Amino acid sequence: MLFAMLIAAAALPQIPFEKYQLPNGLTVMLSEDHRAPVVAVDLWYHVGAVNERKGRSGFAHLFEHLMFQGSKHLNGDERTVFAMLERNGATNLNGSTDWDRTNYFETMPSDRLELALWLESDRMGFLLDTVDQTKLDTQRDVVRNERRQSVENVPYGRAEERLIQLLFPDPHPYFGYVIGSHEDLQRASLDDVREFFRTYYAPNNAGMAIVGDFRPAEVKRLVEKYFAPIPRGLQPPEVTAKTQPHTKEVAETVRDQVQLAKVLIGYIGPRPLENPAPPVLMRMLAGGKSSRLYHDLVYDKKIAQDVTATWDPAMQLGGLIEITATVQAGHAPEEVAAALTEEVKRLRDAPSSADEMERAKRNLKSGLFAQLENVGGFGGKADQLNYFEMFAKDPAAFTRNLEATLAVTPEQVQQLARRYMNEEQRVVITVLPEQKQAAAGGNR
Amino acid sequence: MRPLWAAFVLLGCASAVPKPAQPPAPAPKAEAAPQGTPDSAFRAQPPPPGSPVEFRAPVPQQLALSNRLPVYLIERHDVPLIAIDLALRSGADTEPVGKAGLASLALDLLDEGTPSRDAAAIARAFEDLGARYAAAAEADSSRVSVTTLSDTLDPVLEIFADVALNAQFRNADVERVRVERLGQIAQTLDDPQSVGQHVLSRVIFGEKHPWGYPGEGTARSVKAISRQDLVAWHRAWFQPSNAALFVVGDTNAAALLPLLEKRFASWKNGKHPPAVRSRRAKAATRVVTLVDKPGAPQSQIWIGEVGVSAAAADIFPVRVMNNILGGSFNSRLNGNLRTEHAYSYGVFSFYDVHREAGPFVAAGGVVSEKTADALGEFMRELSRMKSGEVSEPELADAKEALIRAIPALFASNDQTAGAYARAWSHGLPLDYYATYQQRVHSVTKDDVARAARERLHPQNMAIVVVGPSALIAQRLEALKLGRIELRDAEGEASKAVSAAAGR
Numbered sequence: 001m002l003f004a005m006l007i008a009a010a011a012l013p014q015i016p017f018e019k020y021q022l023p024n025g026l027t028v029m030l031s032e033d034h035r036a037p038v039v040a041v042d043l044w045y046h047v048g049a050v051n052e053r054k055g056r057s058g059f060a061h062l063f064e065h066l067m068f069q070g071s072k073h074l075n076g077d078e079r080t081v082f083a084m085l086e087r088n089g090a091t092n093l094n095g096s097t098d099w100d101r102t103n104y105f106e107t108m109p110s111d112r113l114e115l116a117l118w119l120e121s122d123r124m125g126f127l128l129d130t131v132d133q134t135k136l137d138t139q140r141d142v143v144r145n146e147r148r149q150s151v152e153n154v155p156y157g158r159a160e161e162r163l164i165q166l167l168f169p170d171p172h173p174y175f176g177y178v179i180g181s182h183e184d185l186q187r188a189s190l191d192d193v194r195e196f197f198r199t200y201y202a203p204n205n206a207g208m209a210i211v212g213d214f215r216p217a218e219v220k221r222l223v224e225k226y227f228a229p230i231p232r233g234l235q236p237p238e239v240t241a242k243t244q245p246h247t248k249e250v251a252e253t254v255r256d257q258v259q260l261a262k263v264l265i266g267y268i269g270p271r272p273l274e275n276p277a278p279p280v281l282m283r284m285l286a287g288g289k290s291s292r293l294y295h296d297l298v299y300d301k302k303i304a305q306d307v308t309a310t311w312d313p314a315m316q317l318g319g320l321i322e323i324t325a326t327v328q329a330g331h332a333p334e335e336v337a338a339a340l341t342e343e344v345k346r347l348r349d350a351p352s353s354a355d356e357m358e359r360a361k362r363n364l365k366s367g368l369f370a371q372l373e374n375v376g377g378f379g380g381k382a383d384q385l386n387y388f389e390m391f392a393k394d395p396a397a398f399t400r401n402l403e404a405t406l407a408v409t410p411e412q413v414q415q416l417a418r419r420y421m422n423e424e425q426r427v428v429i430t431v432l433p434e435q436k437q438a439a440a441g442g443n444r
Numbered sequence: 445m446r447p448l449w450a451a452f453v454l455l456g457c458a459s460a461v462p463k464p465a466q467p468p469a470p471a472p473k474a475e476a477a478p479q480g481t482p483d484s485a486f487r488a489q490p491p492p493p494g495s496p497v498e499f500r501a502p503v504p505q506q507l508a509l510s511n512r513l514p515v516y517l518i519e520r521h522d523v524p525l526i527a528i529d530l531a532l533r534s535g536a537d538t539e540p541v542g543k544a545g546l547a548s549l550a551l552d553l554l555d556e557g558t559p560s561r562d563a564a565a566i567a568r569a570f571e572d573l574g575a576r577y578a579a580a581a582e583a584d585s586s587r588v589s590v591t592t593l594s595d596t597l598d599p600v601l602e603i604f605a606d607v608a609l610n611a612q613f614r615n616a617d618v619e620r621v622r623v624e625r626l627g628q629i630a631q632t633l634d635d636p637q638s639v640g641q642h643v644l645s646r647v648i649f650g651e652k653h654p655w656g657y658p659g660e661g662t663a664r665s666v667k668a669i670s671r672q673d674l675v676a677w678h679r680a681w682f683q684p685s686n687a688a689l690f691v692v693g694d695t696n697a698a699a700l701l702p703l704l705e706k707r708f709a710s711w712k713n714g715k716h717p718p719a720v721r722s723r724r725a726k727a728a729t730r731v732v733t734l735v736d737k738p739g740a741p742q743s744q745i746w747i748g749e750v751g752v753s754a755a756a757a758d759i760f761p762v763r764v765m766n767n768i769l770g771g772s773f774n775s776r777l778n779g780n781l782r783t784e785h786a787y788s789y790g791v792f793s794f795y796d797v798h799r800e801a802g803p804f805v806a807a808g809g810v811v812s813e814k815t816a817d818a819l820g821e822f823m824r825e826l827s828r829m830k831s832g833e834v835s836e837p838e839l840a841d842a843k844e845a846l847i848r849a850i851p852a853l854f855a856s857n858d859q860t861a862g863a864y865a866r867a868w869s870h871g872l873p874l875d876y877y878a879t880y881q882q883r884v885h886s887v888t889k890d891d892v893a894r895a896a897r898e899r900l901h902p903q904n905m906a907i908v909v910v911g912p913s914a915l916i917a918q919r920l921e922a923l924k925l926g927r928i929e930l931r932d933a934e935g936e937a938s939k940a941v942s943a944a945a946g947r
Binding site (some may be wrong): 118365 | 449480481482483484486487488489490491494495496497498499515520522523524525532555563564565566568570571573574575576591592594622623624626627628630631634635636737740741771773774779782783784787788789799808810811840841845846847848851852854855856857862892
């Protein structure tokens, strides 16, 4: 109790920022942080798998790869682009494609910030000058290798994909699992590339966060110089896809080259910022060894090898809630599924204790502090600003959202479970080992 | 959790960055955007750097407790967090033959029970305070770490010290964690990337060396570890004379030392730990080891040999050389296998450095159809590198990249504590990071050429391929890189299949 009070008094994680918009619609967010001589640049284009048309699953991600193949003034291929950045000391550089957004980021030494702005503005303004069939074909193959490596040749990879397919059935744009199918990737053409770029890669469909060791006046001048000349694009079309709620449980068995069975349960949860309770509930279920699922299934009953519970906070058509447990050798997946079902029922049936709520919140808060030690990269300060700009049109929503999360009541957690986590709303996937003899669980 | 789909990955690679710009080529004329961005002269060339920023790696203050346990402190007050690392100079290297996984199992069991707390109470105690605890054994070191809000340093230290010093290794906890570990090992055997890595280690270091086995052990070795083994291991290696504390964050020496003294001063040295001898087998003639993964759409290719030690005289030329070869996105290996041939999502190379020489590894996943072609390209790049031929731009870019990546090592408190704990474990001086950039800077082309010639032995490197044998065995044999030997995913010679493709 004493400690609880001490921590409650401690400051909340914060990200001071200044936001403005260029006449062409590009939203710019600046946040000074002089702890280290580095600056993170992070562009979020508000486009992702959700914007793919039928028959083009995986295209948003394939397109992301093409953004690394050079542009008019940085002519070459991905080696040229990475070389330019890495030679200048960029760290934490990459791009990533998600359900609803695509981002490009690098952390530069402070004296090389201008180079990142030059490069990012060149690919925003001049990408199509150098894209050609060879680059498309090469990256198509690279992406298909990525699919093989991350979905097809990784334990439980296909089950994760199948869970999404069953939760968001075709033609839902999430059906393609962002990575897409080989068939659809094969269909992508240069015309698709041009159309996609013109439709979605415009300054008015992007946010740019710059976080780190810089002087605001100087950075504003540079942003103006490199980005202001890029013309505003048309307003991208609205996302019209709808998510059908599930009213009857869907269960499926998947065979995989694994030794241990696994149970995956998925629900369609709240959209971004719709409800502050999911992070608290997920932490309570499977965050750390004192969590309910770990304690019950791993520590106490010893029927599971590991447990997870997550909510995806960045899906505008409904955020995936996913609970998984790998079945301990010598136990049956049915046993584990029943235990998971029971734990979720407990969440619906009774409010959690104040003690448990406090523990979950405290760990969320300390985790966030640690996350904000990084200016760039996944989940760092720049990403946070972009997330809240994209989904709330206001980076200050970071603080409001945190406050709301820390104020969540046991009743709110219970209501969340009652609204989204009923058995008739779920998809259950059971992964079984391909070979019978391994199924018996060979390690005892 | 679902990964984000990223443009590239560099796996298991400690170093950062890369390589030369291409000469400006005329831009092919494609059609312009509907309302294209007007071009300007200032876009034609990349902007020059601003006034250079000097970066000085933080150097820790050197303190000590009354029992002579060294304490290294770096103050950082911008975030109310403190990272604490207790480092030990012993890890998997101390494991007896047949007991692989002993060190990591011991570290896993620290927070499973002390005289005053059971596992659930420990977890709850840390989590009640919002503290994040972790412990792991590495090749020749171990680390117990915790990150806490600065307000709760004292109560967190009490639990932390209890766990690190008073672990009980009760039978029930040992058995529970053993079962979990066996499950983890089973899962690892399902993952072709881990299989490639582990089987390569076995081939390089042999049956008698602890590094010939995965850090988590094998199903057989983990079953052979007794409670007595764990207790004895903890007693032998968890001693102040074999340890150091690293503290980074929102505190200072005056506040910190009394708190540490209270928790760690009673920790006494026992019998001095026996010296560890390396038992590496002599390098055998090269074989190509094939682990069958029927129907796999990708093959994992893992190539390697014994590399260099952390304190080797030529460690900096070696780092520069590896950066050019496979240590960055823009390396020769990735450029060849991904960008030119599109065989892969990404390939890489690294030197795993410890007090003694760990492995050099070049590896990656390639589309199964092209396994033999890809392996051929790997070997070509290794031989080309060994020739020592390096261009000025390659050299300059690799050095610049290594130099400029250093500040990122110190981005967060726990990264900073980890960086120094690692350096200390490797026996490196305290000014290691402060002089790192200068030492990279002074590497010459000749140094790199010499490092490549002396350190790389492509003719003798072990080769491991994890992939669909039916599709690839014959084509691998046609490369004539060595006899094909079949092993199972645990690295054991596989009798059943060896007749089919063996010779």
